[in-house]
Amino acid sequence: MHLIDWLVIGAYLVWIVYDGLKRTRSANEMDGYLLAKRSLPWWAAGLSVMATQLSAITLVGTTGQGYADGMRFVQFYFGLPIAMVILSLTVVPFFFRARVYTAYEYLEQRFDAKTRGLATLLFLAGRSLSCGVVIAAPAVILSIVLGWNLTLTVLAIGVPTAIYTMFGGVQAVAWTDVKQMAVIVLGVLAAVGALIAGLPDDVSLGQALHIAGAAGRLRTLDFSFNLTEKYTVWSGTIASLFLMLAYFGCDQSQVQRYLTAKSIDEGRSSLLMSAFFKIPLQALILLTGVLVFAYYLFVQPPMLFNPAHRALVEASPRASEFRQLERQFGAVHDERRQAALALAAAGEGNDQPRLASARAAFNEVDDRLKATTSQAKGLVREVTGDQLFDDVNYVFPTFVTSRLPIGLVGLIIAAIFAAAMSSISGEVNALATTTVIDIYKRHIRREATDAHYLFVSKAATGFWGLLACGFAVYAAQAGSLIEVVNKVGSLFYGTILGAFILAIGTKRATGHGAFAGMLAGFATVLLAARYSAISYLWYNVVGAAVVVAVGLLVSAVTEPRR
Protein backbone atom coordinates (compact mmCIF):
# COMPACT_ATOMS: atom_id res chain seq x y z
CA MET A 1 0.00 0.00 0.00
CA HIS A 2 1.28 3.47 -0.91
CA LEU A 3 2.45 5.98 1.72
CA ILE A 4 -0.44 8.34 0.80
CA ASP A 5 -2.98 5.60 1.61
CA TRP A 6 -1.31 5.04 4.98
CA LEU A 7 -1.50 8.79 5.62
CA VAL A 8 -5.24 8.86 4.76
CA ILE A 9 -5.94 5.97 7.19
CA GLY A 10 -3.72 7.57 9.86
CA ALA A 11 -5.42 10.96 9.42
CA TYR A 12 -8.84 9.30 9.77
CA LEU A 13 -7.81 7.52 13.00
CA VAL A 14 -6.27 10.67 14.55
CA TRP A 15 -9.32 12.77 13.60
CA ILE A 16 -11.82 10.31 15.06
CA VAL A 17 -9.92 9.68 18.31
CA TYR A 18 -9.36 13.44 18.78
CA ASP A 19 -13.04 14.15 18.09
CA GLY A 20 -14.11 11.44 20.55
CA LEU A 21 -11.74 12.54 23.31
CA LYS A 22 -12.91 16.16 22.86
CA ARG A 23 -16.26 15.04 24.34
CA THR A 24 -14.66 14.05 27.66
CA ARG A 25 -15.49 17.52 29.04
CA SER A 26 -19.23 17.00 28.65
CA ALA A 27 -19.09 13.48 30.09
CA ASN A 28 -18.27 14.42 33.68
CA GLU A 29 -21.50 13.09 35.19
CA MET A 30 -23.59 9.95 34.68
CA ASP A 31 -26.42 11.57 32.75
CA GLY A 32 -23.96 13.16 30.34
CA TYR A 33 -21.77 10.06 30.05
CA LEU A 34 -24.59 7.59 29.41
CA LEU A 35 -27.34 9.71 27.78
CA ALA A 36 -25.67 12.97 26.67
CA LYS A 37 -28.10 14.71 29.07
CA ARG A 38 -30.79 13.87 26.50
CA SER A 39 -29.60 16.82 24.42
CA LEU A 40 -28.72 15.55 20.94
CA PRO A 41 -30.52 16.81 17.84
CA TRP A 42 -32.56 14.17 15.98
CA TRP A 43 -30.27 14.07 12.98
CA ALA A 44 -27.18 13.31 15.11
CA ALA A 45 -29.04 10.58 17.03
CA GLY A 46 -30.42 9.29 13.69
CA LEU A 47 -26.99 9.11 12.04
CA SER A 48 -25.72 7.37 15.18
CA VAL A 49 -28.53 4.80 14.86
CA MET A 50 -27.57 4.18 11.22
CA ALA A 51 -23.83 4.07 11.86
CA THR A 52 -24.22 1.61 14.74
CA GLN A 53 -26.23 -0.74 12.52
CA LEU A 54 -23.88 -0.45 9.52
CA SER A 55 -20.87 -2.53 10.51
CA ALA A 56 -17.85 -3.41 8.40
CA ILE A 57 -19.42 -6.85 7.88
CA THR A 58 -22.37 -5.06 6.27
CA LEU A 59 -20.16 -2.90 4.05
CA VAL A 60 -17.79 -5.63 2.89
CA GLY A 61 -20.30 -8.51 2.94
CA THR A 62 -23.05 -6.59 1.14
CA THR A 63 -20.80 -5.53 -1.75
CA GLY A 64 -19.71 -9.17 -1.98
CA GLN A 65 -23.38 -10.24 -2.06
CA GLY A 66 -24.03 -7.73 -4.84
CA TYR A 67 -21.10 -9.17 -6.83
CA ALA A 68 -22.04 -12.82 -6.38
CA ASP A 69 -25.81 -12.78 -6.03
CA GLY A 70 -27.03 -9.36 -7.16
CA MET A 71 -29.55 -7.04 -5.53
CA ARG A 72 -31.78 -9.69 -3.84
CA PHE A 73 -30.28 -9.01 -0.40
CA VAL A 74 -32.03 -5.60 -0.29
CA GLN A 75 -35.25 -7.51 0.55
CA PHE A 76 -33.73 -8.19 3.99
CA TYR A 77 -34.45 -4.54 4.88
CA PHE A 78 -38.08 -4.33 3.73
CA GLY A 79 -39.36 -4.78 7.29
CA LEU A 80 -37.25 -1.91 8.64
CA PRO A 81 -39.46 1.10 7.78
CA ILE A 82 -42.53 -0.68 9.19
CA ALA A 83 -40.57 -1.56 12.35
CA MET A 84 -39.49 2.07 12.77
CA VAL A 85 -43.09 3.31 12.57
CA ILE A 86 -44.27 0.67 15.08
CA LEU A 87 -41.42 1.53 17.48
CA SER A 88 -42.08 5.27 17.15
CA LEU A 89 -45.67 4.63 18.20
CA THR A 90 -44.87 2.19 21.02
CA VAL A 91 -41.51 1.84 22.78
CA VAL A 92 -40.11 5.32 22.11
CA PRO A 93 -42.76 7.17 24.19
CA PHE A 94 -42.66 4.43 26.86
CA PHE A 95 -38.87 4.65 27.29
CA PHE A 96 -38.81 8.44 27.29
CA ARG A 97 -41.64 8.79 29.83
CA ALA A 98 -40.15 6.09 32.07
CA ARG A 99 -36.86 8.14 32.11
CA VAL A 100 -34.81 4.95 31.83
CA TYR A 101 -31.12 4.54 30.97
CA THR A 102 -31.63 1.05 29.55
CA ALA A 103 -34.47 -0.81 27.86
CA TYR A 104 -34.31 -3.52 30.53
CA GLU A 105 -35.00 -1.10 33.39
CA TYR A 106 -38.45 -0.71 31.91
CA LEU A 107 -39.08 -4.47 32.27
CA GLU A 108 -38.67 -4.19 36.05
CA GLN A 109 -41.02 -1.19 36.17
CA ARG A 110 -43.61 -3.24 34.27
CA PHE A 111 -42.88 -6.76 35.60
CA ASP A 112 -40.22 -7.63 38.16
CA ALA A 113 -36.48 -7.89 38.82
CA LYS A 114 -36.07 -11.45 37.53
CA THR A 115 -37.56 -10.60 34.12
CA ARG A 116 -35.26 -7.59 33.86
CA GLY A 117 -32.31 -9.73 34.97
CA LEU A 118 -32.97 -12.44 32.37
CA ALA A 119 -33.32 -9.89 29.55
CA THR A 120 -30.09 -8.23 30.70
CA LEU A 121 -28.20 -11.52 30.68
CA LEU A 122 -29.50 -12.48 27.23
CA PHE A 123 -28.47 -9.07 25.89
CA LEU A 124 -25.00 -9.19 27.46
CA ALA A 125 -24.37 -12.73 26.17
CA GLY A 126 -25.54 -12.05 22.59
CA ARG A 127 -24.06 -8.60 22.20
CA SER A 128 -20.65 -9.36 23.73
CA LEU A 129 -20.18 -12.29 21.31
CA SER A 130 -21.25 -10.23 18.32
CA CYS A 131 -19.05 -7.30 19.37
CA GLY A 132 -15.95 -9.48 19.09
CA VAL A 133 -17.05 -10.66 15.65
CA VAL A 134 -17.70 -7.08 14.50
CA ILE A 135 -13.99 -6.40 15.12
CA ALA A 136 -12.70 -9.80 13.97
CA ALA A 137 -14.44 -10.05 10.60
CA PRO A 138 -12.95 -6.94 8.94
CA ALA A 139 -9.61 -7.56 10.68
CA VAL A 140 -9.34 -11.04 9.13
CA ILE A 141 -10.22 -9.74 5.67
CA LEU A 142 -7.90 -6.70 5.78
CA SER A 143 -5.03 -8.70 7.23
CA ILE A 144 -5.31 -11.35 4.48
CA VAL A 145 -5.84 -8.94 1.58
CA LEU A 146 -3.17 -6.44 2.69
CA GLY A 147 -0.80 -8.86 4.40
CA TRP A 148 -1.12 -7.11 7.75
CA ASN A 149 -0.53 -8.83 11.10
CA LEU A 150 -3.92 -10.12 12.30
CA THR A 151 -3.57 -9.26 15.98
CA LEU A 152 -2.29 -5.77 15.17
CA THR A 153 -5.22 -5.21 12.80
CA VAL A 154 -7.69 -6.25 15.54
CA LEU A 155 -5.98 -3.85 17.94
CA ALA A 156 -5.84 -1.02 15.36
CA ILE A 157 -9.64 -1.20 15.05
CA GLY A 158 -10.55 -2.05 18.66
CA VAL A 159 -8.17 -0.04 20.85
CA PRO A 160 -8.79 3.51 19.49
CA THR A 161 -12.53 2.81 19.64
CA ALA A 162 -12.33 1.57 23.23
CA ILE A 163 -10.26 4.63 24.23
CA TYR A 164 -12.59 7.34 22.90
CA THR A 165 -15.71 5.45 24.02
CA MET A 166 -14.27 5.00 27.53
CA PHE A 167 -13.38 8.66 28.01
CA GLY A 168 -16.03 10.44 25.95
CA GLY A 169 -19.05 8.21 26.69
CA VAL A 170 -22.17 8.35 24.57
CA GLN A 171 -21.40 11.88 23.28
CA ALA A 172 -18.15 10.59 21.77
CA VAL A 173 -20.01 7.62 20.30
CA ALA A 174 -22.73 9.75 18.71
CA TRP A 175 -20.58 12.55 17.29
CA THR A 176 -17.91 10.20 15.94
CA ASP A 177 -20.76 8.13 14.42
CA VAL A 178 -21.87 11.25 12.51
CA LYS A 179 -18.39 11.70 11.03
CA GLN A 180 -17.95 7.98 10.42
CA MET A 181 -21.21 7.87 8.44
CA ALA A 182 -19.84 10.72 6.29
CA VAL A 183 -16.61 8.76 5.68
CA ILE A 184 -18.57 5.59 4.81
CA VAL A 185 -20.90 7.34 2.33
CA LEU A 186 -17.97 9.24 0.78
CA GLY A 187 -16.01 5.99 0.43
CA VAL A 188 -18.94 4.17 -1.23
CA LEU A 189 -19.61 7.08 -3.63
CA ALA A 190 -15.90 7.27 -4.50
CA ALA A 191 -15.89 3.53 -5.25
CA VAL A 192 -18.98 3.88 -7.47
CA GLY A 193 -17.32 6.77 -9.35
CA ALA A 194 -14.11 4.79 -9.82
CA LEU A 195 -16.03 1.73 -11.02
CA ILE A 196 -17.96 3.73 -13.62
CA ALA A 197 -14.74 5.42 -14.76
CA GLY A 198 -13.06 2.00 -14.96
CA LEU A 199 -15.47 0.57 -17.56
CA PRO A 200 -14.00 0.17 -21.06
CA ASP A 201 -14.32 3.24 -23.32
CA ASP A 202 -16.71 1.49 -25.68
CA VAL A 203 -19.06 0.28 -22.89
CA SER A 204 -21.45 2.78 -21.29
CA LEU A 205 -22.87 2.49 -17.77
CA GLY A 206 -26.28 1.57 -19.25
CA GLN A 207 -24.74 -1.22 -21.32
CA ALA A 208 -22.82 -2.54 -18.30
CA LEU A 209 -26.05 -2.61 -16.28
CA HIS A 210 -27.85 -4.43 -19.09
CA ILE A 211 -25.15 -7.12 -19.04
CA ALA A 212 -25.37 -7.35 -15.23
CA GLY A 213 -29.15 -7.64 -15.65
CA ALA A 214 -28.71 -10.44 -18.19
CA ALA A 215 -26.57 -12.25 -15.60
CA GLY A 216 -29.44 -11.94 -13.09
CA ARG A 217 -27.64 -9.45 -10.83
CA LEU A 218 -30.40 -6.80 -10.88
CA ARG A 219 -33.40 -8.93 -9.90
CA THR A 220 -34.64 -7.47 -6.65
CA LEU A 221 -37.81 -9.27 -5.61
CA ASP A 222 -38.34 -12.98 -4.95
CA PHE A 223 -41.95 -13.86 -4.10
CA SER A 224 -41.38 -17.59 -3.50
CA PHE A 225 -42.57 -18.64 -0.04
CA ASN A 226 -39.80 -20.86 1.27
CA LEU A 227 -38.86 -20.83 4.96
CA THR A 228 -35.38 -22.18 4.25
CA GLU A 229 -34.62 -19.41 1.72
CA LYS A 230 -32.91 -16.46 3.42
CA TYR A 231 -33.89 -13.56 1.17
CA THR A 232 -37.44 -13.41 -0.16
CA VAL A 233 -40.09 -10.69 -0.01
CA TRP A 234 -41.77 -12.64 2.81
CA SER A 235 -38.71 -13.25 4.98
CA GLY A 236 -37.62 -9.65 4.30
CA THR A 237 -40.97 -8.19 5.28
CA ILE A 238 -42.29 -10.51 8.02
CA ALA A 239 -39.26 -12.22 9.64
CA SER A 240 -37.07 -9.17 9.16
CA LEU A 241 -39.79 -7.00 10.73
CA PHE A 242 -39.44 -9.05 13.94
CA LEU A 243 -35.65 -8.85 13.78
CA MET A 244 -35.76 -5.07 13.28
CA LEU A 245 -38.35 -4.62 16.05
CA ALA A 246 -36.10 -6.58 18.38
CA TYR A 247 -32.89 -4.89 17.29
CA PHE A 248 -34.09 -1.30 17.35
CA GLY A 249 -36.64 -1.68 20.15
CA CYS A 250 -34.99 -4.03 22.66
CA ASP A 251 -31.25 -3.98 21.96
CA GLN A 252 -29.56 -1.44 24.21
CA SER A 253 -26.91 -0.68 21.56
CA GLN A 254 -29.71 0.93 19.52
CA VAL A 255 -32.08 2.08 22.29
CA GLN A 256 -29.27 4.13 23.86
CA ARG A 257 -28.74 5.99 20.55
CA TYR A 258 -32.23 7.44 20.41
CA LEU A 259 -32.55 7.94 24.18
CA THR A 260 -29.91 10.67 23.73
CA ALA A 261 -32.39 12.75 21.67
CA LYS A 262 -33.90 15.91 23.15
CA SER A 263 -37.52 14.73 23.26
CA ILE A 264 -39.91 11.93 22.32
CA ASP A 265 -40.49 13.65 19.02
CA GLU A 266 -36.78 13.96 18.23
CA GLY A 267 -36.27 10.34 19.30
CA ARG A 268 -38.95 9.31 16.79
CA SER A 269 -37.38 11.45 14.07
CA SER A 270 -34.02 9.77 14.64
CA LEU A 271 -35.61 6.35 13.97
CA LEU A 272 -37.62 7.61 11.00
CA MET A 273 -34.37 8.84 9.46
CA SER A 274 -33.27 5.19 9.15
CA ALA A 275 -36.71 4.31 7.80
CA PHE A 276 -36.16 6.83 4.98
CA PHE A 277 -32.53 6.16 4.14
CA LYS A 278 -31.73 2.53 5.00
CA ILE A 279 -33.16 0.82 1.91
CA PRO A 280 -31.67 3.35 -0.57
CA LEU A 281 -28.29 3.15 1.21
CA GLN A 282 -28.26 -0.65 1.17
CA ALA A 283 -29.33 -0.61 -2.48
CA LEU A 284 -26.39 1.71 -3.25
CA ILE A 285 -23.94 -0.62 -1.45
CA LEU A 286 -25.36 -3.65 -3.31
CA LEU A 287 -25.18 -1.75 -6.60
CA THR A 288 -21.51 -1.09 -5.85
CA GLY A 289 -21.05 -4.89 -5.73
CA VAL A 290 -22.97 -5.26 -9.00
CA LEU A 291 -20.68 -2.65 -10.58
CA VAL A 292 -17.65 -4.63 -9.35
CA PHE A 293 -19.18 -7.60 -11.21
CA ALA A 294 -19.59 -5.41 -14.34
CA TYR A 295 -15.98 -4.18 -14.00
CA TYR A 296 -14.64 -7.74 -13.79
CA LEU A 297 -16.51 -8.67 -16.96
CA PHE A 298 -13.80 -6.80 -18.84
CA VAL A 299 -10.80 -7.22 -16.50
CA GLN A 300 -9.90 -10.73 -15.35
CA PRO A 301 -10.51 -11.16 -11.60
CA PRO A 302 -8.61 -13.68 -9.45
CA MET A 303 -10.31 -17.09 -9.58
CA LEU A 304 -10.35 -17.07 -5.75
CA PHE A 305 -10.50 -13.76 -3.91
CA ASN A 306 -9.06 -15.11 -0.66
CA PRO A 307 -5.27 -15.30 -1.19
CA ALA A 308 -4.71 -17.32 2.00
CA HIS A 309 -6.76 -20.26 0.73
CA ARG A 310 -5.19 -19.98 -2.69
CA ALA A 311 -1.74 -20.28 -1.08
CA LEU A 312 -2.84 -23.37 0.87
CA VAL A 313 -4.04 -25.11 -2.29
CA GLU A 314 -0.89 -24.14 -4.21
CA ALA A 315 1.23 -25.70 -1.46
CA SER A 316 -0.83 -28.92 -1.47
CA PRO A 317 -0.36 -32.09 -3.60
CA ARG A 318 -3.33 -30.93 -5.71
CA ALA A 319 -1.57 -27.74 -6.89
CA SER A 320 -1.38 -28.92 -10.51
CA GLU A 321 -5.15 -29.53 -10.55
CA PHE A 322 -5.62 -25.96 -9.26
CA ARG A 323 -3.29 -24.49 -11.91
CA GLN A 324 -5.21 -26.36 -14.61
CA LEU A 325 -8.45 -24.84 -13.31
CA GLU A 326 -6.82 -21.40 -13.33
CA ARG A 327 -5.83 -21.77 -17.00
CA GLN A 328 -9.38 -22.90 -17.79
CA PHE A 329 -10.76 -19.91 -15.81
CA GLY A 330 -8.57 -17.47 -17.81
CA ALA A 331 -9.71 -18.91 -21.15
CA VAL A 332 -13.41 -18.95 -20.22
CA HIS A 333 -13.17 -15.43 -18.81
CA ASP A 334 -11.76 -14.24 -22.11
CA GLU A 335 -14.70 -15.85 -23.89
CA ARG A 336 -17.11 -14.18 -21.48
CA ARG A 337 -15.48 -10.78 -22.07
CA GLN A 338 -16.04 -11.20 -25.82
CA ALA A 339 -19.63 -12.33 -25.19
CA ALA A 340 -20.21 -9.28 -22.92
CA LEU A 341 -18.88 -6.92 -25.60
CA ALA A 342 -21.09 -8.63 -28.20
CA LEU A 343 -24.11 -8.28 -25.89
CA ALA A 344 -23.33 -4.59 -25.33
CA ALA A 345 -23.12 -4.03 -29.09
CA ALA A 346 -26.33 -6.01 -29.74
CA GLY A 347 -28.17 -3.87 -27.19
CA GLU A 348 -27.48 -0.76 -29.26
CA GLY A 349 -29.85 -1.60 -32.11
CA ASN A 350 -33.42 -2.85 -32.31
CA ASP A 351 -32.46 -6.26 -33.67
CA GLN A 352 -34.28 -8.42 -31.10
CA PRO A 353 -33.20 -11.85 -32.47
CA ARG A 354 -29.55 -10.70 -32.41
CA LEU A 355 -29.97 -9.42 -28.84
CA ALA A 356 -31.59 -12.68 -27.70
CA SER A 357 -28.82 -14.70 -29.33
CA ALA A 358 -26.09 -12.50 -27.75
CA ARG A 359 -27.77 -12.85 -24.36
CA ALA A 360 -28.01 -16.65 -24.67
CA ALA A 361 -24.35 -16.84 -25.68
CA PHE A 362 -23.33 -14.67 -22.73
CA ASN A 363 -25.37 -16.70 -20.24
CA GLU A 364 -23.92 -19.96 -21.56
CA VAL A 365 -20.32 -18.83 -21.09
CA ASP A 366 -21.15 -17.16 -17.75
CA ASP A 367 -22.50 -20.51 -16.50
CA ARG A 368 -19.26 -22.19 -17.58
CA LEU A 369 -17.22 -19.59 -15.69
CA LYS A 370 -19.36 -20.13 -12.57
CA ALA A 371 -18.86 -23.89 -12.87
CA THR A 372 -15.07 -23.44 -13.05
CA THR A 373 -15.09 -21.16 -9.98
CA SER A 374 -17.31 -23.63 -8.18
CA GLN A 375 -14.85 -26.46 -8.95
CA ALA A 376 -12.02 -24.32 -7.55
CA LYS A 377 -13.99 -23.64 -4.35
CA GLY A 378 -14.74 -27.35 -4.03
CA LEU A 379 -11.02 -28.03 -4.34
CA VAL A 380 -10.31 -25.52 -1.55
CA ARG A 381 -12.89 -27.19 0.68
CA GLU A 382 -11.37 -30.61 0.08
CA VAL A 383 -7.79 -29.45 0.63
CA THR A 384 -8.41 -27.23 3.69
CA GLY A 385 -11.31 -29.17 5.23
CA ASP A 386 -13.14 -25.83 5.63
CA GLN A 387 -16.63 -26.79 4.45
CA LEU A 388 -17.95 -23.25 4.98
CA PHE A 389 -15.34 -21.71 2.67
CA ASP A 390 -16.62 -18.83 0.57
CA ASP A 391 -14.66 -15.84 -0.62
CA VAL A 392 -17.55 -13.43 -1.15
CA ASN A 393 -16.37 -11.11 1.65
CA TYR A 394 -12.98 -10.71 -0.03
CA VAL A 395 -14.31 -9.43 -3.36
CA PHE A 396 -14.62 -5.72 -2.52
CA PRO A 397 -11.38 -5.34 -0.48
CA THR A 398 -9.47 -7.20 -3.23
CA PHE A 399 -10.93 -4.91 -5.89
CA VAL A 400 -10.14 -1.80 -3.82
CA THR A 401 -6.54 -2.71 -3.06
CA SER A 402 -5.66 -4.05 -6.50
CA ARG A 403 -7.57 -1.76 -8.87
CA LEU A 404 -8.19 1.65 -7.31
CA PRO A 405 -5.81 4.63 -7.53
CA ILE A 406 -3.57 5.83 -4.70
CA GLY A 407 -5.49 7.82 -2.10
CA LEU A 408 -8.81 6.17 -2.87
CA VAL A 409 -7.50 2.89 -1.45
CA GLY A 410 -6.77 4.68 1.84
CA LEU A 411 -10.19 6.39 1.82
CA ILE A 412 -12.10 3.13 1.34
CA ILE A 413 -10.06 1.25 3.95
CA ALA A 414 -10.77 4.19 6.28
CA ALA A 415 -14.48 3.72 5.44
CA ILE A 416 -14.23 0.02 6.40
CA PHE A 417 -12.53 1.06 9.66
CA ALA A 418 -15.28 3.67 10.21
CA ALA A 419 -18.02 1.09 9.69
CA ALA A 420 -16.40 -1.28 12.19
CA MET A 421 -15.59 1.41 14.78
CA SER A 422 -19.04 3.03 14.69
CA SER A 423 -20.68 -0.31 15.50
CA ILE A 424 -18.15 -1.32 18.15
CA SER A 425 -18.36 2.01 20.00
CA GLY A 426 -22.15 1.81 20.27
CA GLU A 427 -22.02 -1.81 21.38
CA VAL A 428 -19.28 -1.32 24.00
CA ASN A 429 -21.10 1.77 25.29
CA ALA A 430 -24.35 -0.23 25.60
CA LEU A 431 -22.67 -3.24 27.25
CA ALA A 432 -21.12 -0.94 29.85
CA THR A 433 -24.36 0.95 30.47
CA THR A 434 -26.31 -2.29 30.97
CA THR A 435 -23.60 -3.70 33.26
CA VAL A 436 -23.65 -0.60 35.46
CA ILE A 437 -27.38 0.22 35.47
CA ASP A 438 -28.94 -3.25 35.38
CA ILE A 439 -26.37 -5.20 37.38
CA TYR A 440 -24.02 -3.01 39.44
CA LYS A 441 -26.43 -0.28 40.50
CA ARG A 442 -29.37 -2.68 40.80
CA HIS A 443 -27.76 -5.62 42.61
CA ILE A 444 -24.31 -4.68 43.92
CA ARG A 445 -24.29 -1.06 45.09
CA ARG A 446 -27.65 0.67 45.08
CA GLU A 447 -26.54 3.93 46.75
CA ALA A 448 -23.39 5.77 45.76
CA THR A 449 -22.29 9.16 44.47
CA ASP A 450 -22.61 10.16 40.84
CA ALA A 451 -18.80 10.31 40.65
CA HIS A 452 -18.59 6.68 41.81
CA TYR A 453 -21.04 5.44 39.17
CA LEU A 454 -19.26 7.51 36.52
CA PHE A 455 -15.95 5.87 37.47
CA VAL A 456 -17.54 2.40 37.36
CA SER A 457 -19.12 3.20 33.98
CA LYS A 458 -15.74 4.17 32.52
CA ALA A 459 -14.12 1.06 34.02
CA ALA A 460 -16.93 -1.10 32.57
CA THR A 461 -16.45 0.50 29.14
CA GLY A 462 -12.72 -0.21 29.27
CA PHE A 463 -13.42 -3.78 30.42
CA TRP A 464 -15.88 -4.52 27.59
CA GLY A 465 -13.59 -2.84 25.04
CA LEU A 466 -10.63 -5.01 26.07
CA LEU A 467 -12.80 -8.14 26.26
CA ALA A 468 -14.16 -7.47 22.75
CA CYS A 469 -10.57 -7.10 21.43
CA GLY A 470 -9.51 -10.31 23.20
CA PHE A 471 -12.50 -12.24 21.88
CA ALA A 472 -11.88 -10.78 18.41
CA VAL A 473 -8.31 -12.12 18.39
CA TYR A 474 -9.65 -15.56 19.33
CA ALA A 475 -12.59 -15.45 16.88
CA ALA A 476 -10.33 -14.24 14.06
CA GLN A 477 -8.11 -17.28 14.42
CA ALA A 478 -11.06 -19.66 14.73
CA GLY A 479 -12.03 -18.88 11.12
CA SER A 480 -15.44 -20.38 10.44
CA LEU A 481 -16.65 -19.46 13.94
CA ILE A 482 -17.42 -16.04 12.49
CA GLU A 483 -20.13 -17.54 10.29
CA VAL A 484 -21.69 -19.24 13.30
CA VAL A 485 -21.52 -16.35 15.74
CA ASN A 486 -22.95 -13.98 13.12
CA LYS A 487 -26.29 -15.67 13.64
CA VAL A 488 -26.15 -15.62 17.43
CA GLY A 489 -28.11 -12.36 17.66
CA SER A 490 -31.17 -14.06 16.22
CA LEU A 491 -31.02 -16.70 18.99
CA PHE A 492 -31.58 -13.99 21.63
CA TYR A 493 -33.60 -11.29 19.91
CA GLY A 494 -36.95 -13.07 19.56
CA THR A 495 -37.02 -13.88 23.27
CA ILE A 496 -36.28 -10.31 24.36
CA LEU A 497 -38.76 -8.93 21.83
CA GLY A 498 -41.46 -11.26 23.19
CA ALA A 499 -40.92 -9.86 26.70
CA PHE A 500 -41.37 -6.30 25.40
CA ILE A 501 -44.50 -7.26 23.44
CA LEU A 502 -45.95 -8.64 26.70
CA ALA A 503 -44.86 -5.52 28.59
CA ILE A 504 -46.21 -2.92 26.21
CA GLY A 505 -48.90 -4.77 24.29
CA THR A 506 -50.83 -6.52 27.07
CA LYS A 507 -52.18 -5.48 30.44
CA ARG A 508 -52.77 -9.04 31.68
CA ALA A 509 -49.17 -10.29 31.54
CA THR A 510 -47.47 -10.84 34.91
CA GLY A 511 -43.81 -11.03 35.91
CA HIS A 512 -44.03 -14.82 36.37
CA GLY A 513 -45.68 -15.13 32.96
CA ALA A 514 -43.06 -13.00 31.19
CA PHE A 515 -40.20 -14.88 32.87
CA ALA A 516 -41.63 -18.32 32.05
CA GLY A 517 -42.39 -17.16 28.51
CA MET A 518 -38.79 -15.99 28.02
CA LEU A 519 -37.37 -19.31 29.23
CA ALA A 520 -39.75 -21.24 26.93
CA GLY A 521 -39.05 -18.92 23.98
CA PHE A 522 -35.28 -19.17 24.32
CA ALA A 523 -35.43 -22.98 24.66
CA THR A 524 -37.65 -23.23 21.57
CA VAL A 525 -35.28 -21.07 19.51
CA LEU A 526 -32.31 -23.21 20.57
CA LEU A 527 -34.23 -26.36 19.55
CA ALA A 528 -35.25 -24.79 16.22
CA ALA A 529 -31.62 -23.81 15.54
CA ARG A 530 -30.42 -27.31 16.37
CA TYR A 531 -33.09 -29.48 14.76
CA SER A 532 -34.81 -27.50 11.99
CA ALA A 533 -33.67 -26.14 8.63
CA ILE A 534 -35.55 -22.82 8.86
CA SER A 535 -33.49 -19.72 8.06
CA TYR A 536 -32.16 -17.93 11.15
CA LEU A 537 -34.28 -14.83 10.39
CA TRP A 538 -37.37 -16.83 11.37
CA TYR A 539 -35.95 -17.57 14.86
CA ASN A 540 -37.06 -14.06 15.80
CA VAL A 541 -40.67 -14.81 14.89
CA VAL A 542 -40.62 -18.22 16.62
CA GLY A 543 -39.00 -16.84 19.81
CA ALA A 544 -41.34 -13.86 20.14
CA ALA A 545 -44.46 -15.97 19.42
CA VAL A 546 -43.57 -18.60 22.05
CA VAL A 547 -42.76 -15.95 24.68
CA VAL A 548 -46.11 -14.22 24.13
CA ALA A 549 -48.13 -17.47 24.04
CA VAL A 550 -46.50 -19.07 27.11
CA GLY A 551 -46.33 -15.69 28.88
CA LEU A 552 -50.08 -15.12 28.52
CA LEU A 553 -50.86 -18.71 29.51
CA VAL A 554 -48.75 -18.58 32.68
CA SER A 555 -50.03 -15.08 33.47
CA ALA A 556 -53.59 -16.42 33.38
CA VAL A 557 -52.83 -18.85 36.21
CA THR A 558 -50.57 -16.60 38.31
CA GLU A 559 -51.37 -13.60 40.48
CA PRO A 560 -51.34 -10.27 38.68
CA ARG A 561 -48.84 -7.71 39.93
CA ARG A 562 -50.29 -5.42 42.58
Place this chain on the structure above:
Amino acid sequence: MNGKAPDASADPGDRSRTGTYVAVILLEALVVAGLYLFGRYFSA
Protein backbone atom coordinates in the same frame (compact mmCIF):
# COMPACT_ATOMS: atom_id res chain seq x y z
CA MET B 1 -51.61 9.34 40.02
CA ASN B 2 -55.05 8.39 38.84
CA GLY B 3 -53.91 5.05 37.49
CA LYS B 4 -54.19 6.13 33.86
CA ALA B 5 -51.33 6.20 31.39
CA PRO B 6 -49.81 9.68 30.89
CA ASP B 7 -51.60 11.73 28.25
CA ALA B 8 -49.36 11.83 25.17
CA SER B 9 -50.61 15.24 24.06
CA ALA B 10 -49.56 16.73 27.42
CA ASP B 11 -45.91 16.36 26.45
CA PRO B 12 -44.78 19.31 24.31
CA GLY B 13 -42.11 17.11 22.71
CA ASP B 14 -44.67 14.51 21.68
CA ARG B 15 -46.85 15.55 18.72
CA SER B 16 -48.89 13.40 16.41
CA ARG B 17 -46.82 12.09 13.51
CA THR B 18 -49.49 10.14 11.62
CA GLY B 19 -48.79 12.04 8.38
CA THR B 20 -45.06 11.33 8.67
CA TYR B 21 -45.65 7.61 9.31
CA VAL B 22 -47.90 7.32 6.26
CA ALA B 23 -45.34 9.27 4.20
CA VAL B 24 -42.51 6.97 5.34
CA ILE B 25 -44.36 3.81 4.36
CA LEU B 26 -45.56 5.24 1.02
CA LEU B 27 -42.13 6.58 0.14
CA GLU B 28 -40.42 3.29 0.97
CA ALA B 29 -43.06 1.42 -1.09
CA LEU B 30 -42.14 3.73 -3.97
CA VAL B 31 -38.43 3.01 -3.40
CA VAL B 32 -39.11 -0.74 -3.53
CA ALA B 33 -41.23 -0.32 -6.66
CA GLY B 34 -38.43 1.79 -8.18
CA LEU B 35 -35.86 -0.90 -7.43
CA TYR B 36 -38.14 -3.53 -8.97
CA LEU B 37 -38.66 -1.47 -12.14
CA PHE B 38 -34.92 -0.66 -12.33
CA GLY B 39 -34.16 -4.39 -12.18
CA ARG B 40 -36.82 -5.23 -14.75
CA TYR B 41 -35.67 -2.54 -17.18
CA PHE B 42 -32.04 -3.63 -17.15
CA SER B 43 -32.87 -7.35 -17.08
CA ALA B 44 -35.15 -7.13 -20.15
